[in-house]
Amino acid sequence: MKITPVKMTDLPQLMAIEKAGFSAAEAGSEAVYRDRIERLPETFLVAREAAVVLGFIVGPAVPARFIEDEMFTKTPTNLDHGGHQLVFTLAVSPLARHQKIGSQLLTALEQVARKAQRKSVSLTCLERLIPFYESNGYQNQGVAASSHAGETWYNLEKTLE
Template sequence: MEITSVKMTDLPQLLTIEKAGFSAAEAGSEAAYRERIEKLAATFLVARDGDEILGFIVGPAVKARYIEDEMFAQTPTNLDHGGHQLVFTLAVSPLARHQKIGSQLLTALEKVARSAQRESMALTCLARLVPFYERNGYHNQGVADSSHAGETWYNLEKKLE
């Protein structure tokens, strides 16, 4: 397995993994993923085994400390340096789960974030995923100010300083 930057030709496999991991209300659309590939190439990483995508991680590097719902409607542009690395999506193919690919993707994006001198990495997740992120060094900062998909989300953060 190798972790590389995303390519537009990855889109069909990305969407298949997205739909397998998220409800229809939670999942990003094809248009949203096209925009993310175009705007966030530096912070959109893909785990590959040959031509097969095993998983991916994507999010913008911005001034905001936490994800805001409007960021899902219009993808922000990455800051060159500083700010906070947010994670919109971490998703692993159902066929590749329980192989630590999600943790490896988090580590790879953290390396990118540290090289750009980000202050922290942050994401929102459902309660059932909090323990996974805590095992990866993130701290639960409580309920997020989000109504995405009508669910309760939690802010998880990892300081990088």
């Protein structure tokens, strides 16, 4: 398995993984993912085995410490350096789960963030996923302000400084 930057040709596989991992209300659309591929090439990483996408991680590097709901509809532009690395999505194909691919993608994005001198990596997740992120060194910062998909989300953060 290799972790590489995303390519536009990955889009059909990304959408299949997105739809398998998230409810219709939670999932990003093809247009949103096309925009993310174009706007976030440095912070959109794909785990692949040859031409098969096993999973992916994507999010912008911005001044804000935590995700704000409007960022899901209007993709922010990455800062050149500094700020905070956010994770909009971490998703692994159902066929490749339980192989630590999600953890490897988190580590790879953290390395990108460290090189760019980000202060932290943060994300929002559902309560059932908190133990996974805590096992990867993230700390629960409490309930997020997000009302995305009508769910209760939690802010998880890993300080890089």
